[in-house]
Amino acid sequence: MKQIVRRFALLASMQVLCLGAAVADDKVIQKPVAADTPEKFAQTADQVRKEMSTGGRYEFINPSDKAKAEADMESMASMLQQSGSVAAMNQDQKVQLFNAQEHLNGILTHSDRNRLICENSAPTGSNLRRPTCLTVGEIETKRQHDQKGVQDLQRQANQNNCGMKQGGSCPTTIGGRKGG
DSSP states (O other), X not given: OHHHHHHHHHHHTOOSOOSSTTSOTTSOXXXXXXXXXXXXXXXXXXXXXXXXXXXXXXXXXXXHHHHHHHHHHHHHHHHHHHHSSSTTSOHHHHHHHHHHHHHHHHHHHHHOTTOEEEEEEOOTTOOOOEEEEXXXXXXXXXXXXXXXXXXXXXXXXXXXXXXXXXTOOOOEEETTEEEO
């Protein structure tokens, strides 16, 4: 408990938002949210929300985690608004704020497009496993590209099967029997 209190006191004494302005864009931000007043936190929360939209650092956050992040930010904003600042909070409130902040930072760090994910796999045609590392952004971009390719192939197959290229039309199903 003392370690948590000391760690929180260190965060609370920070006068600058740790939103990563001094961190290179290609690095994962370890502590994206740290603010000690309602005003600073509002700025940070706005920036985080912007980064969770298309093209942002956290654009690939899943909907469930996005809802949790929003709930954490609302909770933290409420706590800071009630007390006015971290310095004015009692110890229990500081611990509660710290835990919400750590939960939010964990979600954001996990969803950071620059987070590296490595796995051991054998390339096609080989039995030798080797590590392959990609960022969350690369994995998601590849997944979306592959999904679009599959959809394009399905659309093309449907058109070919229905004779669309020869000007034909797809048969309709009426009462379980094909009609034309």
